[in-house]
Every structure is written in C-alpha cells, then in structure tokens.
Amino acid sequence: MELFPILEVRNLTKIYGKPCGECISHTGPIYETNICSRCNSLVACADINFELYPGEILGIVGESGSGKSTVIKLLAFDVEPLQGEYYIKHEKIINILGNGQKNLFNLTPFEKRQIRNQVIGIVYQYPYLGLKMNISAGGNIAENLLVAGLRNLKRIREKVLELFEKTELPIQRIDEPPIKFSGGMQQRVQIAKALSNNPPVLFLDEVTTGLDVSVKARILDLIKNLHHDYNFSIIIVSHDLSIIRVLTHRTIVMKLGRVVEAGLTDQILEDPQHPYTQLLVNSQL
C-alpha cells in the first residue's frame, strides 16, 4: 500500500528585507552566513522541502537562528513566505476548500484562518504568543471553539473540561487567567487549546524550552500519550536533541536557513553524515 503524505512543503523560502535576487545563491552554510552580502537581507530559510506522513512525528533541529521557527511560523500562516508551495491532504481541507489540491499559501485570509483553526494546532515556545494572558484559561480554549462556530455554552464548557482533563490541568482553575499559572501549566493550556478542534496536524515550537527537567519530562510524556490517543501528525521544532531522540521518527537538520541533512532520527543521531550534524551530536554528548 502506498502511503500519501498528509503535509507537503516545496521550495519554501522566506527572506526578511528587500531581496536583491541573488540572496539565496550568496548565503547558506557554504558562505557561513544567512545575510546577503549584496543587499543585507536576511535569508531566514530557503528551498525547504519535506513531507509529513499521517501519524508521523517529524523533528526539525538546528541552532538558534537556523530558521527552524520561521518554518513553523510560515506553516501556521503567521508570516508570509517569499515563495513556496504548501499542501495538506485531509478531509477537513476538503470541507473548507472543496476538492482539488490548492497551494495553501495562496488562500484568502479567511480561508487561512479556517485552516489554522480546524486543521492545524500550534504550541509556541512562549505561552504569551499562543494565549491571551488576561482571559481565563477556559476562555482561551473556548476561543478556538467559538472560531469554529460553536455557539452552545454548555457544549463549549463540556469540551473545555474534557480538554482540561486530557492535558492534566486542575479543573478548579478553569476560570483563572493563565498569567497566574506556572510555566508548565501555561504550556498545558496551550496544548489543550491546540487540540480543541481535533486537528490532524500539530506544530510544536520549542515547547519545553525554559521548563525544568521534571516538568519537561511530564510535558513530553503528555505529548507522547496524546499522540498515541489521537494519532495526529506532529512537527516538533527543537534545539534539544534529547527531545528529538525521545519523540520523533524522522529528523531534518537545519543550518543558516538550509536543510543540511534529513533522515530517520536514529540514523541521524547515531551516524551523522554532515559535519554540522556531527558537531551538534557530539556537543550533546
């Protein structure tokens, strides 16, 4: 049986600044810079290609500034790419856009918001990016249900409670704002919010950075359990190789906005081919 990817990304490029046309050929690991020497534009990522299969967990690793978070921001429609193609194959997409493959980057803001709400769940590194800190935790989760058009208070409340239980949040604190929560709990609220509309694809951007080791372990445990229960596809961005090792099936290594190596996680961590990956793995050990 042939397996089709649920998510496909082709030639994804993002440049901050005014590109001169030769930015991409003047930057990258070979030049040891991601700033174009001709026009000073920042090539955040260039020519990124990958696919994600149903139920798969894909890791993106790289040091700070390698463009891994930019990739996630692009896929979540937070920023606009310079060029690239982006496809998701799922029945929810057909419900929103109808049949036929459409490059998701070319959609209207309204359609993008629907996809962001129905098809994609995202957890950011900083909780304040994904949550409204002065609105109750329950309200934060309810927002996604309200965007989806649910107008029944009782059903909204039930669903929020269910998500609270799933993410092991204390139910008695449902009406408190996340600003009063600990860092680990804020991440759990973010995860609950991301799961609210049962998205088939989940993006996790450095979710455990800044958390202490025991909290980190419990969050990773939660993600693993949720993945087991829901079987969604996940893209995890991290600079922490231990997370990559524990969670992912396949890994992409990025440096200065380019993919330098891609393959099975085991293979990459045990037998890295690219000098940069070797450095990364060695420095971890």
Next chain:
Amino acid sequence: MKGYNFGFLDEVSKREIRRKILKAIAIPGYQVPFSSKELPIPRGWGTGGIQITLSIIGPDDILKVIDQGCDESVNAVNIKKFIKAVTGVELTTDTTEATIIQTRHRIPEESMTEKQILVLQVPYPEALRVFEPSEVETRRMHAEADYARMWLYLYEDIVKFQEISIGARYPVLVNNRYIMDPSPIPRWDIPKLNMAKTLYLFGAGREKRIYAVPPYTDVKPLEFEDFKFRVEDFRGKCCMICGSSDTFLDELIDGSSGERIYICSDTSYCKKRRLVRSEL
C-alpha cells in the same frame, strides 16, 4: 437666519455627508468614515447626529429631538433650538408626527413608519473597541468577519458574572455580516431594530463615522443557543405617572420618602397616554 446657509453646513459638505449615508445604507452595519465638520457645538455633544440631520433635512420636514427619551432635557432643547435657527423647520414632540427624529440613548416607544427617519447620536461607533484598542486590527476583524473575540468577550462575561453584563450598547449582528454598536440604547430597544420599517442612521461626530440600518434589515443581538439575549426586566413595576407597564422605565429615588419609583423614559408617549386616559 440671514447670512447662513439652510442647515448651517454648506451644500458641498451636506452632499458629502449624504453620499456617505448612501454608502452606509448600501452596506448595512458598516462604518463609513466621513469628514466630520465643525459645528458651534463641541464634539461629543451629538455632532454626528446633528450633521446627519442637517444634511437630510428639508424645509417641509417636522423634527423631534429627544435625549434619553426626554423632549425637554438640555441636550435635546439646545439641538432643537440650533436646528430651528438654521433651518426654520417645524418642531414637534409627537413621535408619529415627526418626519425626522434625532435621538440619544433611546428609540421612541411608539412604532414608526417607512416615511420616518431616526437619527442616533453615537459616542463610540466601534463595537469591538471594548477588547481591541487598535483601529487597524478592528477594521481587519470587520473585513474578515473575524468575530471570535467578541464572542469570547461574552463568554468571559458569563463565566465571571453568570450573565451578560452589557447594559447599553449591546452588540448586534446586522444583515448576518457586520457586528454593530447600536449606540448606548438600552437592551429594551434592541428588538426594535430588527426588521424595522424605519431607516436608522447612526452618526459619530467625534469618531467621524456614519453607519445605518436600512428598513427591513435583519438585526440580531449576539446570544448563545442556551444563553439568550434578554431585555430589562420590569415585571411588577409600572410608571407612577401614566401607569404603563409595557414601556422602558427610569428608576428614581423619591426625595421625600426615599422609596424607588419608576417613570416612563419616553416622556411624550407618557403624556399621550395620560391624555387618552383622561378623555376616556
């Protein structure tokens, strides 16, 4: 008044405002920016409503001006005096007689007809301003019909207070498209906007916006399926002057006895009822 144009504003300004009114009627609930003109009244005192009234009024019109339902309060009397001075139109306090009714904070109790126009003075035209300070962002929300945060605001209100605490300015959805601020009218008046025979024009002079609800337009207050919109509850209370129990009542404290008393907010309707009763 000699030396002044009919309706105080010059013809070019009036035409500009009329064009904006037409645009507002064409897109029900959409806020149309306009070049709010200088008037001998400070901004925030009803200049939006006055400019609309002055732009659409003709010599044969009959004008009624009310402030919180009352024909004789300061704001109403002074606006009436000003418009009378610059146009010479006939004034009335009878809702059914007037062709143009300018109002602040109330819609008259008596039902109005297709031939009448109701002009409302608006302090804050943006219904989304309560949670979003950025004009750029609220305009984007309107453009994309991205109203989840308005719903979230209601959700939070219910979670906090077990009811929707918005008294006046209850947000409404116009023509199933735009969320609109109906100006600070009480919830009591909101159902009167739905499928009304009369044209409703809203003018915000300080904020420079005009919007409209054309006749026979669908206007729905925002409500959850299991948490419905309610009007003010006056059960067991009645107007101490006319005895009415089906009108919007103002609550007062009796100076001598210290008790709560209720009187009709719409004074001309209250007076009319008393007349009818004394004739019987």
